Amino acid sequence: MARIVYSGLVDSIRGSIAGTTFQGNKYGFTVKRKPRMVLPVSPLQQARKVILARVTKSYKSLSSVQVTSWDNFASTYPQYSKKNPEAELSGHALFIRINCWRLLAGLSILQTCSLTLIDEPVWSVEPNTAFSTGVYLNWYSGELTDFSGWQFLLFVSGTRPPTQKFKGSRARFMITGALANDTDYDFLPEYLAQYGYEPTADDIVVMRVLLFSLTSAQWFCPWDFLYEWFDPFPAV
16 A cells, blocks of 8 residues: 655546556545455356357357347347347347357257247246145146147245345356246256255245247246245155
């Protein structure tokens, strides 16, 4: 740390420049290097960064026809920025979004975006209490609906008080699959791997379900809901 004596030309300097901080206190004016904080990166965060880098690189290799297919979808079916509802997302932004989800689901890069929308399924998500583990996700629709063409991603949070406001960033990716009617998916192994414990009866977690089309940039906004862990039934 160094002390500063100002002249008639410069009587004060405040703030930081390139990591150097100028400040004043009761002892006078000082200048010092501002420490550069390096936040730790978890394996999950690193995996997401790798996915984003791969998708970004893939966009640069698209043909003009493929780029146009994404731009056409963006202009035909406008989608808006989460932080700025008045800003329409570009074809490039839709390509990045959908393909990051696809790689997270273990699918390949979608290079050409279809302009045809597929039917939106009528669906609900319910915990299935008929299984011994008590942690099955059940897709069920009361109507005969074609689920083909949709993929789901499931994110689950750690245990939390029911009054705590939920933040989507606190939910971790668990499982993925092609949407199918009356189909069950067990995510307990993934939950144990992510959090290292199994919640007890009546603990609250939050599930986030996201659906996206396998052929275009069509998708559902994430749906968040509380899930109350229950005592598993004895295995039959």
